[in-house]
Amino acid sequence: MLSIENLRVVYHDVISVLNGISLGVKDGEVLIIIGANGAGKTTLLRSISGMIEFYDGDIIEGDVKMDGTSIKGLDATDIMKRFDLTYVMEDRPVFWYLTIEENLGAASFSRWDKRVKADMEEVFGYFPVLRSMKGKRAGYASGGEQQMLAIGMALMTKPKILLLDEPSLGLAPLITEELFSIISQLNQTGITIMLVEQNAHAALGIGTRGYVVEMGRIVLDGTAQELLENEDVREFYLGSGKKERKSYKDAKRYKRRKRWL
Amino acid sequence: MIDLIQTLGSGILVGLVYALLGLCIVIIFKASEAFNFAIGEFLILGSFLFYVLFFNETLPWHRALPLGVLIFLFFSYVFFFDIRARFVIAIPSGLVAGFLIFCVLFFGLNLSSLVSSSLLRFIIALPMGLLAAGFVGSMVERITIKPLLGRSPISMTIITLGLGFFLRGCIQLIWGSHAYPFFLDLPDITMEMGDFLFLSDPIWAGILSLLTFGLVIVFLFRSRWGLAIRATSEDQAKAMAFGINSRFILLIVWAISALCIAVAGIMISNFGALQVGMGYVGLRAIPVVLIGGMDSIGGALIGGIIVGVCESLAGTYIEPMGLIGFKDVAPYILLLIVLFIRPYGLFGTVRIERV
Numbered sequence: 190m191l192s193i194e195n196l197r198v199v200y201h202d203v204i205s206v207l208n209g210i211s212l213g214v215k216d217g218e219v220l221i222i223i224g225a226n227g228a229g230k231t232t233l234l235r236s237i238s239g240m241i242e243f244y245d246g247d248i249i250e251g252d253v254k255m256d257g258t259s260i261k262g263l264d265a266t267d268i269m270k271r272f273d274l275t276y277v278m279e280d281r282p283v284f285w286y287l288t289i290e291e292n293l294g295a296a297s298f299s300r301w302d303k304r305v306k307a308d309m310e311e312v313f314g315y316f317p318v319l320r321s322m323k324g325k326r327a328g329y330a331s332g333g334e335q336q337m338l339a340i341g342m343a344l345m346t347k348p349k350i351l352l353l354d355e356p357s358l359g360l361a362p363l364i365t366e367e368l369f370s371i372i373s374q375l376n377q378t379g380i381t382i383m384l385v386e387q388n389a390h391a392a393l394g395i396g397t398r399g400y401v402v403e404m405g406r407i408v409l410d411g412t413a414q415e416l417l418e419n420e421d422v423r424e425f426y427l428g429s430g431k432k433e434r435k436s437y438k439d440a441k442r443y444k445r446r447k448r449w450l
Numbered sequence: 451m452i453d454l455i456q457t458l459g460s461g462i463l464v465g466l467v468y469a470l471l472g473l474c475i476v477i478i479f480k481a482s483e484a485f486n487f488a489i490g491e492f493l494i495l496g497s498f499l500f501y502v503l504f505f506n507e508t509l510p511w512h513r514a515l516p517l518g519v520l521i522f523l524f525f526s527y528v529f530f531f532d533i534r535a536r537f538v539i540a541i542p543s544g545l546v547a548g549f550l551i552f553c554v555l556f557f558g559l560n561l562s563s564l565v566s567s568s569l570l571r572f573i574i575a576l577p578m579g580l581l582a583a584g585f586v587g588s589m590v591e592r593i594t595i596k597p598l599l600g601r602s603p604i605s606m607t608i609i610t611l612g613l614g615f616f617l618r619g620c621i622q623l624i625w626g627s628h629a630y631p632f633f634l635d636l637p638d639i640t641m642e643m644g645d646f647l648f649l650s651d652p653i654w655a656g657i658l659s660l661l662t663f664g665l666v667i668v669f670l671f672r673s674r675w676g677l678a679i680r681a682t683s684e685d686q687a688k689a690m691a692f693g694i695n696s697r698f699i700l701l702i703v704w705a706i707s708a709l710c711i712a713v714a715g716i717m718i719s720n721f722g723a724l725q726v727g728m729g730y731v732g733l734r735a736i737p738v739v740l741i742g743g744m745d746s747i748g749g750a751l752i753g754g755i756i757v758g759v760c761e762s763l764a765g766t767y768i769e770p771m772g773l774i775g776f777k778d779v780a781p782y783i784l785l786l787i788v789l790f791i792r793p794y795g796l797f798g799t800v801r802i803e804r805v
């Protein structure tokens with residue numbers, strides 16, 4: 190349903206982050222994107238969701254299509270409303286000074302109608318812990334609760350496709366597991382999911398297919414099973430080996446270039 | 451003792467007007483992290499817009515026409531790009547709005563011949579004037595602030611400084627710099643109890659300011675749009691990602707702010723006369739918000755009252771000692787003391803710190 194064609198993205202007109210990425214998301218699947226820090230995963234999601242402009246980034250080449258229609262250059266809110274694509278930003282994008290309930294309400298702003306209350310109940314059904322603290326400010330919730338809230342907020346927008354940016358970041362393994370099981374539950378209700386993760390093992394466990402991104406390029410793709418068994422993936426993302434050092438060197442070189450600019 | 455109570459009372463009444471000014475600064479600061487230094491100019495402009503409607507002031511065509519055209523362009527722009535109406539709807543609605551504005555400015559509204567009661571006239575002219583002020587506020591936001599969205603708040607703040615000078619120039623060009631007599635002729639509600647005397651105008655000013663303040667708060671905390679404004683104020687990117695059009699929200703915030711400033715402006719003009727030089731009163735908002743806390747709405751109310759009382763105390767007790775003009779300095783001295791003790795103001799937000 191979503192296809193990305195040879196996407197090149199730069200920040201501030203000079204910092205090239207994505208260097209020609211092509212990939213496709215099929216209806217109803219859980220697509221996993223894995224890659225090291227700074228590989229450009231977040232930038233990829235920003236480009237798809239239309240948020241890139243807000244960060245002073247530009248798509249200088251390539252196209253993003255939803256069911257054949259180009260969504261490149263549209264406003265984030267337009268993309269969300271017209272194509273039912275919701276992007277859950279990294280680092281738990283909840284409004285700290287609003288209560289849990291208000292957070293959910295704010296997320297349903299674009300489609301406020303009589304069903305909002307019912308949808309809220311549905312979200313509480315997925316995340317019962319939120320119900321018990323709905324009058325509490327989100328800033329005081331724990332990391333796991335905030336991430337659940339963020340996903341709950343995304344559900345309030347009634348998405349057909351959900352882009353999740355490192356939902357497991359900074360969460361305890363047990364909570365990550367719970368979160369991922371809910372994500373795969375959501376997938377079963379018909380929501381297509383594109384999941385960006387560094388926690389490759391857990392993510393590939395619930396994924397159907399996956400891509401590996403490095404330095405703004407796709408270096409590997411395959412089914413989740415294939416990636417889990419792949420020698421390189423195992424060394425880079427699932428364990429540590431000799432190649433870890435090599436990738437570290439790459440990262441360093443990249444940082445140097447950034448500073449020089 | 452009677453002196454003191456009298457002084458405190460008038461201080462509080464004026465303070466409520468200042469509180470409203472403070473609120474206008476605070477909501478913009480919360481939404482875009484910029485300080486609106488053009489508040490004084492917004493204040494005069496809002497008052498003039500009301501003046502035009504209420505006192506049936508007309509402008510020569512070479513002044514009214516450019517304003518009409520400006521309104522036309524702006525309306526079409528907003529309809530087209532923000533409300534996303536189609537071209538065939540956007541242009542005509544812009545034309546209608548521009549033409550209406552031109553007519554009002556050129557021919558005058560002539561409310562006084564339609565409605566004889568001045569209170570009724572006030573009730574009709576006020577919303578229209580405020581609406582006009584709101585539109586100017588949103589127009590200003592579109593032209594100067596929106597292009598800076600996502601940039602540093604400092605650049606927005608600097609822009610408002612320049613904007614202030616620009617608006618002042620425009621006002622001077624349109625209405626000149628002489629004083630316009632401004633007398634609302636609201637029902638006399640002077641309170642005279644024993645030795646106390648509270649004049650009608652300050653009471654009206656206090657009541658209407660408080661009412662406006664309350665309405666804004668209800669809007670912010672009880673409505674869906676208010677929720678969207680609060681969400682956007684916290685984080686524009688997050689709001690955008692969840693389908694709240696931050697840019698349109700910012701426009702609304704500026705409109706509300708300009709509208710409230712106009713209320714304060716009208717009340718202040720009603721104390722005397724209206725003229726361009728009056729803009730400095732708007733800067734009273736600076737000690738108000740710095741004392742109350744830049745991002746605290748309740749702080750604006752308390753800060754406003756503190757500044758009002760402080761000013762009026764200085765006027766009653768210190769100025770007679772020969773320190774003429776101390777009244778205008780006193781709030782700033784108080785401000786220094788407060789900032790020395792509490793650098794974030796009295797009610798600056800307690801940041802949520804996670805451990």
Ligand SMILES: Nc1ncnc2c1ncn2[C@@H]1O[C@H](COP(=O)(O)OP(=O)(O)O)[C@@H](O)[C@H]1O
Pocket residue numbers: 200201204206224225226227228229230231232233244245
């Ligand atoms: N707003 C920005 N301006 C400039 N450079 C940025 C910006 N956002 C990200 N980058 C750079 O782009 C690179 C990719 O970042 P990102 O997409 O966040 O990677 P990932 O999510 O894979 O960790 C990083 O090196 C980062 O420094």
Ligand SMILES: [Mg+2]
Pocket residue numbers: 230231232279354355
């Ligand atoms: Mg990232």
